[in-house]
Amino acid sequence: MGERALFTYTLRLADNALVLGHRLSEWCGHAPVLEEDLALANLGLDLIGQARAFYAYAGEIEGRGRDEDALAYLRDAREYRNILLLEQPNGDFAATMVRQLIYAAFAHPYFETLTGSRDSTLAAIAAKGAKELAYHVRHSSEWVIRLGDGTAESHRRAQDALDELWPYAGEMFEVDDIERELIAAQVAVDPQTVRPAWQRTMDAVIGEATLTLPCPGWMQTGGRIGHHSEHLGHILSELQFLQRAYPGAVW
Amino acid sequence: MSENWPLFEVFIRTRNGMAHRHVGSVHAVDAKMALQNARDVYTRRGEGLSIWVLPSAAITASDPADKDMLFEPTATKIYRHPTFYDIPDEVGHM
Numbered sequence: 001m002g003e004r005a006l007f008t009y010t011l012r013l014a015d016n017a018l019v020l021g022h023r024l025s026e027w028c029g030h031a032p033v034l035e036e037d038l039a040l041a042n043l044g045l046d047l048i049g050q051a052r053a054f055y056a057y058a059g060e061i062e063g064r065g066r067d068e069d070a071l072a073y074l075r076d077a078r079e080y081r082n083i084l085l086l087e088q089p090n091g092d093f094a095a096t097m098v099r100q101l102i103y104a105a106f107a108h109p110y111f112e113t114l115t116g117s118r119d120s121t122l123a124a125i126a127a128k129g130a131k132e133l134a135y136h137v138r139h140s141s142e143w144v145i146r147l148g149d150g151t152a153e154s155h156r157r158a159q160d161a162l163d164e165l166w167p168y169a170g171e172m173f174e175v176d177d178i179e180r181e182l183i184a185a186q187v188a189v190d191p192q193t194v195r196p197a198w199q200r201t202m203d204a205v206i207g208e209a210t211l212t213l214p215c216p217g218w219m220q221t222g223g224r225i226g227h228h229s230e231h232l233g234h235i236l237s238e239l240q241f242l243q244r245a246y247p248g249a250v251w
Numbered sequence: 252m253s254e255n256w257p258l259f260e261v262f263i264r265t266r267n268g269m270a271h272r273h274v275g276s277v278h279a280v281d282a283k284m285a286l287q288n289a290r291d292v293y294t295r296r297g298e299g300l301s302i303w304v305l306p307s308a309a310i311t312a313s314d315p316a317d318k319d320m321l322f323e324p325t326a327t328k329i330y331r332h333p334t335f336y337d338i339p340d341e342v343g344h345m
């Protein structure tokens with residue numbers, strides 16, 4: 001049971017990173033300016049690097065010979081364990097930045113706490129990722145502030161994005177039996193412990209951006225147990241196309 | 252979009268003890284974002300320890316038409332190059 005829980009936990013971390021990383025990669029060549037095109041690709045590559053490390057470790061824990069590629073390219077949507085927020089479409093630039101802020105403001109303190117995990121591999125991956133995520137917070141904050149406190153149109157778009165994505169924020173703080181076991185063993189992080197840090201960042205940035213945080217209300221759920229929105233299937237059809245069409249293809 | 256954004260010149264210091272060197276330019280809405288853009292565009296392969304950005308408009312440049320007046324006269328003053336001295340071997344690398 002312990003191995004199984006650790007596998008699922010690691011897979012959730014990996015899937016979060018891969019799905020958001022893939023979403024950011026979709027901006028490549030489409031960003032509003034060259035500088036931002038590179039910035040988004042950089043953020044995406046940070047996340048895909050994190051995903052690779054988590055997948056490699058998950059495959060090792062599972063011990064059935066699945067490597068990072070098998071886990072990324074050969075699982076169906078129902079086997080993916082990422083939170084729904086991260087599979088939401090890029091929308092406009094404001095939506096992409098708001099999604100990045102909501103996640104990074106959570107993931108940064110989460111990874112920092114995970115560096116204290118009793119699992120030394122998770123701690124090591126988290127240590128590398130925390131530095132990357134600190135920059136994701138910086139970059140997305142600065143944009144959300146400028147969009148919110150910018151023109152009437154950029155303000156409206158940023159507020160629309162916040163209202164649209166807000167119901168997906170709750171899933172970040174869910175804990176189930178699998179994680180309770182690992183939290184008790186001081187392997188996993190209890191997401192509730194990083195909630196104050198997340199809230200502080202959100203309040204500060206959204207306040208400076210002259211935007212309004214939606215009221216806490218009903219929250220979306222399901223991604224972490226494989227119940228996804230229709231968007232994930234479309235992501236995977238692109239992400240997995242090559243390995244599905246040409247099994248075992250290599251560079 | 253970017254044509255409305257001011258241009259910033261980017262200077263990067265690659266190692267401690269070295270000077271910041273001009274590496275190129277970025278468009279950005281303001282100096283803070285210019286710094287981020289410079290980080291994202293010019294330090295992707297571990298080039299940087301420190302970044303400076305400054306508005307390109309703040310640079311006062313020499314006029315290319317003045318080139319003869321400004322630079323040509325030095326061409327005949329080879330005695331300004333320190334190449335007329337024999338440096339003793341013991342001095343080593345200067």
